[in-house]
Amino acid sequence: MGIHHGAILRILRDDGPQSRAELARRTALSPTALTHLTAQLLKDGTVTELTQAVASGAPVGRPAVNVALVPDANAMVGVHLGAGTIHATITDLKATPKVKASLYFDTASSEPTAVIRQVVKTVEGLIKKSGVDRSRLLGLGLGVPGPVDTERRRNLLSINYDWKDVPFADELETMLSMPVVVEHNVSAMALAESRYGIGRNATALLYIYLRTGLGAGLVINGRPFRPGGHGAVELGHIQVVEHGELCSCGSTGCLETFLSEGALTRAVNIDKPHPRQLLAVVERHPDVWNAALRHLTTAIASATNLLNPDLIVFGGHLAEAPESFIDSIRKSVPPRVLPPMRDALRFERSSLGNGGGAIGGAAAALDQLFYSGVSR
Ligand SMILES: [Zn+2]
Known part of the structure; x- marks a missing residue:
């Protein structure tokens, strides 16, 4: 995946199926480059071709072919870590939740390592329940209760948990073997509403x-x-x-x-x-x-x-x-x-209702790992 793949996928997500000519125009790529990039996306199943019905009476010729996103081609894990709560989901490429799980615990006795273990347990259980092949999971987005660093790897502070500088992304990547993005949990919810919801x-x-x-x-x-x-x-x-x-x-x-x-x-x-x-x-x-x-x-x-x-x-x-x-x-x-x-x-x-936090985690990870075309 490259940055141009991300640009094509963003257009297909936001505005639906498009012709190659329209995609080339909107991405400012040459028709040759665009054809090459869509061929790669077709090969890995991320997009498909839709043949448009030709109106009766239209001149005979090649029917118009549009390129469309296949939302179920891959999946993303989204997790919302609140005060004493973990809400997790697995979504498709449009952040639509497919399965969900929740866990409640006491914040008073929760060291970061214990909470990270609970997140891993919840996510592993969710993957098993979903039946999604791990090869189709692109990564995980975690919404945390406080500000994060500019690289979106660490939770800098959580007043509820009395934490400072917890390296969630490093720890979870090691334990779950997938790329992880960390985002402030309410910013993640805002992003989800902006991309996929009422905003x-x-x-x-x-x-x-x-x-x-x-x-x-x-x-x-x-x-x-x-x-x-x-x-x-x-x-x-x-x-x-x-x-x-x-x-x-x-x-x-x-x-x-x-x-x-x-x-x-x-x-x-x-x-x-x-x-x-x-x-x-x-x-x-x-x-x-x-x-x-x-x-x-x-x-x-x-x-x-x-x-x-x-x-x-x-x-x-x-x-x-x-x-x-x-x-x-x-x-x-x-x-x-x-x-x-x-x-x-x-x-x-x-x-997005009660599941908005977990969808937010998935939305943050989709933006970074898929639609930007920059995966780690
Ligand atoms: Zn205050």
């Missing part, structure tokens, strides 16, 4: 995810935004009140001190495990609900003025929030951002 037509997509913490990921023109090289957008650590409660990050009054599983369950006095409809429960406590909404509105308005997204997608508990949540955000945020941004701004729930 396919968005220019700048901001994904906001509520579980243990409040995370965010930004994708601009189909690429994760990597400010400072590591790509984390720390919406949860915007300070929304002065002299507020101590936050897990060491600061005080962060948005996360109002809007995280821990903060909300404490405020409405319910026990773990968390109900699936956490925000429906919170809504019945107007003081807690209104404070969380007010501070989130401020944070989203600030983020919109700074980053100018045209689509904001809500994931995790926010994807399952009562309709009044989305209504309130749709009403309260736009008046607080500049008119051109206000007019373009849309708010939607995640379209």
Whole structure:
């Protein structure tokens, strides 16, 4: 696979079957080079030829032949590592999940080596369950709970796990014998929505995810935004009140001190495990609900003025929030951002559901290992 193969495959993924002439035009490759490259892709089964039906009355000649992606030609493993959770999937080349598995464990006793072993166990079980031939597995994408290095090999920090600089890609590549890409887990979800979900037509997509913490990921023109090289957008650590409660990050009054599983369950006095409809429960406590909404509105308005997204997608508990949540955000945020941004701004729930994190891992790996044409 080379960089030009990646360019051809991206066009076929995003815009469907194309003629060789159209592919040559769009990739700016010569017809000879294009024919050579598609011959290689045809040989390994990644693309196929579709003969178009010739309309009756059309002049007799060679029927038009289009080249099309074969999504099932290969598969990718996607893993979402959250706080005490592993969600894994095997997807096709369009990030459609074929099989899924989940594992829950206690974060308190989880050293990186123990968690890596659990990931390996989950993935090995999933491969067996799927019946996918290992030769067809292109690699694995792992979404991790915190920023990653620029090479996307290491998780630089995880507050939930109290980790620093864990070399996930090296360890997993050795144990699973396949290429591995590491991505910040919410950035991976944002990428999946942008490539394969509700954000396919968005220019700048901001994904906001509520579980243990409040995370965010930004994708601009189909690429994760990597400010400072590591790509984390720390919406949860915007300070929304002065002299507020101590936050897990060491600061005080962060948005996360109002809007995280821990903060909300404490405020409405319910026990773990968390109900699936956490925000429906919170809504019945107007003081807690209104404070969380007010501070989130401020944070989203600030983020919109700074980053100018045209689509904001809500994931995790926010994807399952009562309709009044989305209504309130749709009403309260736009008046607080500049008119051109206000007019373009849309708010939607995640379209990939609970499996979005694992699909995100697969999407990150597909981008790097397949559609870029640069495999390790
Ligand atoms: Zn904080």
